[in-house]
Amino acid sequence: MYKTEIIPIKPGGSNSYLIKSEDGYILVDAGLKGAAQKLLGELQSLQSKPEDIILIIVTHNHYDHIQGLAEVKKLTGAAVAMHKDEIMKPGEEDIIRKNESSLIFRLIVKLFEQVNPNIISDTVNVDIDIVDGMNLREYGVDAKIIHTPGHSPGSVCIVTDDGQCICGDTLFNMFPCTHYPIIVYNRKKLAGTYRRLDSINPDIYYPGHGKPITREMFKTKIMNRKKYFKTGGQ
Ligand SMILES: [Zn+2]
Numbered sequence: 001m002y003k004t005e006i007i008p009i010k011p012g013g014s015n016s017y018l019i020k021s022e023d024g025y026i027l028v029d030a031g032l033k034g035a036a037q038k039l040l041g042e043l044q045s046l047q048s049k050p051e052d053i054i055l056i057i058v059t060h061n062h063y064d065h066i067q068g069l070a071e072v073k074k075l076t077g078a079a080v081a082m083h084k085d086e087i088m089k090p091g092e093e094d095i096i097r098k099n100e101s102s103l104i105f106r107l108i109v110k111l112f113e114q115v116n117p118n119i120i121s122d123t124v125n126v127d128i129d130i131v132d133g134m135n136l137r138e139y140g141v142d143a144k145i146i147h148t149p150g151h152s153p154g155s156v157c158i159v160t161d162d163g164q165c166i167c168g169d170t171l172f173n174m175f176p177c178t179h180y181p182i183i184v185y186n187r188k189k190l191a192g193t194y195r196r197l198d199s200i201n202p203d204i205y206y207p208g209h210g211k212p213i214t215r216e217m218f219k220t221k222i223m224n225r226k227k228y229f230k231t232g233g234q
């Protein structure tokens with residue numbers, strides 16, 4: 001049994017997690033529009049209130065993780081923490097399209113955007129710039145946030161001192177054949193991120209999509225793919 005309690009919740013889109021802290025909860029990722037209502041239900045079942053959320057960490061700025069962020073921030077009043085490399089400047093191309101994924105995938109994203117005009121998220125002010133190694137002790141949790149670029153430029157993971165890792169879309173566990181993210185912003189950086197995670201060696205990873213991934217799964221499905229690390233790509 002781990003000392004740090006991590007509660008998976010599903011506000012639509014991606015996985016979100018509540019980290020139990022000495023002072024309340026830290027929410028990791030907001031999910032899609034309508035997330036606030038779902039979060040409220042989760043908090044009620046934990047006999048908790050929206051104000052008990054003391055911090056919102058955004059693993060990365062993809063719509064399935066942040067579309068509900070504005071409403072969740074409004075509901076909880078919590079500060080939002082994100083890495084500065086995820087912040088889009090006005091007129092900048094969406095980071096979901098600025099990637100090294102296949103042409104087919106980029107076309108799918110383009111089509112998807114056309115049939116889903118609601119993909120655009122409301123603007124949210126980021127209160128805390130995440131820097132690599134940011135300690136969460138001041139929020140009542142023995143954990144650090146590390147910068148793990150690859151899936152997107154400013155993706156981050158939360159690693160607890162007791163060996164758990166919330167990894168956003170750095171790892172997937174939705175399909176039987178692959179645990180690599182479908183979208184890759186930079187393959188070289190992603191390979192570097194995997195090496196770093198391997199050296200930290202958590203027992204368990206909680207991905208942005210799908211079920212938890214054990215250390216053994218990480219080693220066999222990711223680290224044993226030597227070709228990925230040699231070429232810096234899949
Ligand atoms: Zn995602």
Ligand SMILES: [Zn+2]
Pocket residue numbers: 060062151169183
């Ligand atoms: Zn993503």
